[in-house]
Amino acid sequence: MPENVIEIEHLVVRYRGKTALDGLDLRIPSGAVYAFLGDNGAGKTTTMKILTGLAPPDSGRATILGLDCWARATELRHRVGYMPERPRFYDWMSVGDIGWFTASFHKPGFLTRYREWTERLGLDPTKRLKDLSKGGYARVGLALALAPDPEVLLLDEPTSGLDLLTRREFLAGLADLAASGRTVFITSHSIAELERACTHVGLLREGKMILSTTLEEVRKQVRRVSLRFTSAPPDPTGLGTILERNGTGRFWQVLVQDPDPAAIAALRERADLSDVEDVAVSLEEVYAGLMAKSVAPAESSGGPPMVWRGPNPAR
Numbered sequence: 001m002p003e004n005v006i007e008i009e010h011l012v013v014r015y016r017g018k019t020a021l022d023g024l025d026l027r028i029p030s031g032a033v034y035a036f037l038g039d040n041g042a043g044k045t046t047t048m049k050i051l052t053g054l055a056p057p058d059s060g061r062a063t064i065l066g067l068d069c070w071a072r073a074t075e076l077r078h079r080v081g082y083m084p085e086r087p088r089f090y091d092w093m094s095v096g097d098i099g100w101f102t103a104s105f106h107k108p109g110f111l112t113r114y115r116e117w118t119e120r121l122g123l124d125p126t127k128r129l130k131d132l133s134k135g136g137y138a139r140v141g142l143a144l145a146l147a148p149d150p151e152v153l154l155l156d157e158p159t160s161g162l163d164l165l166t167r168r169e170f171l172a173g174l175a176d177l178a179a180s181g182r183t184v185f186i187t188s189h190s191i192a193e194l195e196r197a198c199t200h201v202g203l204l205r206e207g208k209m210i211l212s213t214t215l216e217e218v219r220k221q222v223r224r225v226s227l228r229f230t231s232a233p234p235d236p237t238g239l240g241t242i243l244e245r246n247g248t249g250r251f252w253q254v255l256v257q258d259p260d261p262a263a264i265a266a267l268r269e270r271a272d273l274s275d276v277e278d279v280a281v282s283l284e285e286v287y288a289g290l291m292a293k294s295v296a297p298a299e300s301s302g303g304p305p306m307v308w309r310g311p312n313p314a315r
Ligand SMILES: Nc1ncnc2c1ncn2[C@@H]1O[C@H](COP(=O)(O)OP(=O)(O)OP(=O)(O)O)[C@@H](O)[C@H]1O
Pocket: 015, 016, 018, 019, 020, 038, 039, 040, 041, 042, 043, 044, 045, 046, 047
């Protein structure tokens, strides 16, 4: 198996002149649960379409398990499970019928696994698809994606429409799938929930990756530095790239990308500063900070303006 299960190189996709993917590069190692995050219209579903072989790119290349997603789409269909954002099935069929029908396109074992998954997901096999709730419908989509026992699982907003407990159970189950050697690529707007389940994170903005690394590395790359000052707030220049600054009274804090440990250590030495802390932040905060920065690049004079809640500390 290639080192990277999913590889995307300089991918470009245009819709009638509008660029949806703008030279996308992405590498996902085996066993990763990769959270693919981005605002509405960033290009997540377009990336899914390319990976599932539903459309060819205008240029660039996408491979899964070393096979070209467009040229080898039929072969990949047996090795890759896919759950679309809005699954659409033959609604007159029952939960059991759709498994039996889909099994005819797959290798032996599909139907047994489909039945196991529908049972685990609490689905009644006799119920018609048109009578299912949104969550029930999503669960059928999930059971169909898992039934081929895929090496790779592509999930487009799989938890939308599921209730809280089912979402949590589902996301916890992803870790088990990854532990058994499968690779999961998942898009979702529920960043906080994904943070508990993912091993890797990719942030997409306007068809380009602005970050793609392990969750562990994200926690090192973006930190919140906070402190109290007695005279004037410190100048953050040299701490790293400042994504966000704010404070209340004599409390000061910044969100920093690629922090310089020496500059943070120097703050701890200063007599006019106290309670200097340097902590990891939630994935949601990282997301908001990086997305805001990529909309309006930080000024060279030390980044975004300081937002103060409370009295002016300089007085
Ligand atoms: N069939 C299409 N024709 C024209 N433009 C399209 C088409 N599909 C997508 N786009 C445009 O391409 C861009 C990327 O869309 P895409 O659906 O991939 O984004 P997304 O990240 O999945 O968004 P969302 O989170 O809202 O689902 C958007 O600007 C969208 O309007």
